Amino acid sequence: MKREQFLTQPEVASFVEWLQANLPTLTFNLNFKASKFVPGGLIAQVQGFEQVIGHYRWKASWQDAHQQSVNSQSWVQTRQSLGQLGAWLKRAVDAGDEPQALQACLQVLRWGGVRGAIPFLQRLATNGELSAYLRKMAGLIALDGEQDLDDLNASSVQRFDAGLTKIHALLDASGSPIYDSRVGAAMGMLYSLFRQQWSGGGKPLLAFPSGGARGSQLRNPGAFVNGLAARQFSSISYETWARSQVRLGWIIRELLGRTNWFADQGALPARCHAFEASLFVLGYDLRCFGLAPQVVVPVAGQKARKADSTGWVPTGNTFDQAIKDYLEYYRNGGEPEKAPFVDWLSTHRSISRGTAQGYCFAFSMQEFDLFDCSLEVLERIVAGGEDGLRAALASEVLEPFALGDERVSVCLVDVLITGRAYQRETTGKARVASIVSAGYAGTPDTANTLMHLGRNVGQHFGLLNAQYLPTPLFERFFGDCDLDA
Structure with a gap:
């Protein structure tokens, strides 16, 4: 399916219209625990989606090619930091400079606080294939191309995770979003609210997968009363995650093309990233939407409890x-x-x-x-x-x-x-x-x-x-x- 085919589907078109009508009026109750990413925590009530970006917090750092540290926390600082990091990555990939491309990729992971993709990236670089692979994926991820979603398949997408979504998004020039657990959770929650109000009925057409938080935060809309459960990253294929990034990007670009939201951010790709960053803020804990988590029916002898994550309990194994x-x-x-x-x-x-x-x-x-x-x-x-x-x-x-x-x-x-x-x-x-x-x-x-x-x-x-x-x-x-x- 290509972009126009996707966006003209009745349910997708209705969802974009719903977002345009409702995002300016929604109220969000932000409540971040203090952490190394959000020193001091954050408590704020925000009226309207466009105002959320002012509360973006992600304290992070990375080292440039000269081993100089680049630090950021607010959205203004993060936008500048990622602009610099993305430029380094693009130069290296365009030149086919494998050592520099690898170092830029590793610094993207460092900024994002993730490391799972390191062996994959190192293997590609050692084989002289990293730049070529990233260039190929750039064509498939771009939001303004004529590619088909089916081009993102098990053959073309060798791996996709919370680190690679950041790398692909920074390499892209069309505004492709970083699709991590927070972004997926927030968009999934908005879609869940839309489905509860939409008169079209039928089986949900869209899906916004997400992943669990490391704390007690809720990042699955299915944890709330009448919520639409989201598939988890651990249960989907690499290509499904990659397609989700493209679908989300198409929706964001379509929505921003109809409005002047985030006009102060610059051109359309920069506005797309501001939209994505606002989703990132809301996805920290979906309780910010003000809805009640559903109660899990207890097993005999246990107390009733609200839906929550599985903490740090693994699947039993030796x-x-x-x-x-x-x-x-x-x-x-x-x-x-x-x-x-x-x-x-x-x-x-x-x-x-x-x-x-x-x-x-x-x-x-x-x-x-x-x-x-x-x-x-x-x-x-x-x-x-x-x-x-x-x-x-x-x-x-x-x-x-x-x-x-x-x-x-x-x-x-x-x-x-x-x-x-x-x-x-x-x-x-x-x-x-x-x-x-x-x-x-x-x-x-x-x-x-x-x-x-x-x-x-x-x-x-x-x-x-x-x-x-x-x-x-x-x-x-x-x-x-x-x-x-």
Whole structure:
């Protein structure tokens, strides 16, 4: 489907009209907890979507080609910072300068507080393919081209995640939005409100996928009364995420073409990014829309509670055994993909497919991205210790662990939670109680699931000792990392 075909669909056209009529009148109650990204927090009531941009906060930094730090926090500062970073990236990609293109990409990830795409980018650069791949994707992501959405498919989109959406957006000159969990959540909420008021009925035509926050924030419209649930990034394909970025960009450009919103930002692409940045603010916690979260029906013996995230509870699995199984599978010629590995596990380990699926928790791009690493790297990861941890993080220099804004790196966070719990408490019951009390898990059973993985991953990489207490490597790696900040 091409741009005009997409925008002329009755439901899409009606949604754009609804946004044009309603965004100026909506009230948003912003409430950000203090964090390294938002020092001091933020509490504000905002009338009208266009006014949200004044409350943009994202404290971040990156280093330019001369190792000079570029810092930003407000939208004005961020716009200038990203303009500089995007220009560096474009120069390098246009020139086919692989080392500079890679460095620019890595600094985009640093600015965004994400790192999952590092192995993928390094592999492309090593093979001399990074610039060519980014140029190809630029043509498919552009909002003013004649490409078809079907051109974004499993063959053309090798990977897509919270880091690559930033890289592709900065490389684009037409205003393609950064499509992360916050942006997807906010647009999904607006679409959910539209669907509740629209008389057209029928199955929803649009979908705005999102991902969980690392804290207690709500980023799924389905968590609210009569809300339309959003698919999660962890359950969609790379090409589906990429198409969502293009669809959102088409809607934003169409809407801004009908209005003078964000006129002070400059030309249309700059206005598009201001719109996207406003969505980013609203997507921090969808409770800012003033709607009531729905109540989850409790299991017998448990208290009723409002819908929330899953904290830091993983899918139950035994990490060290799963990666050993994968190494055996890979060495015997297995395809580095989830489906055939699950088939292999079911056959060779005599376990159910559901259990085999659970074994793959740590393999996803939100965790260690093991399906995307080479045999040499996999062998280092399986060997464990500090070298295995460096291999898993695609970094020969072990930098301190940094928490981003999204619910990723659950395996390592569970090591942190587990190690601190063993430091503070002397009994299993007390450790479970402290984890539940902190909101990292909802029940004693899920707290034990969390600690099972934390102990397993922690010991494998030498972060926890035989008594599950933090090692010197743990303290050096996690430092003063604060989950609640």
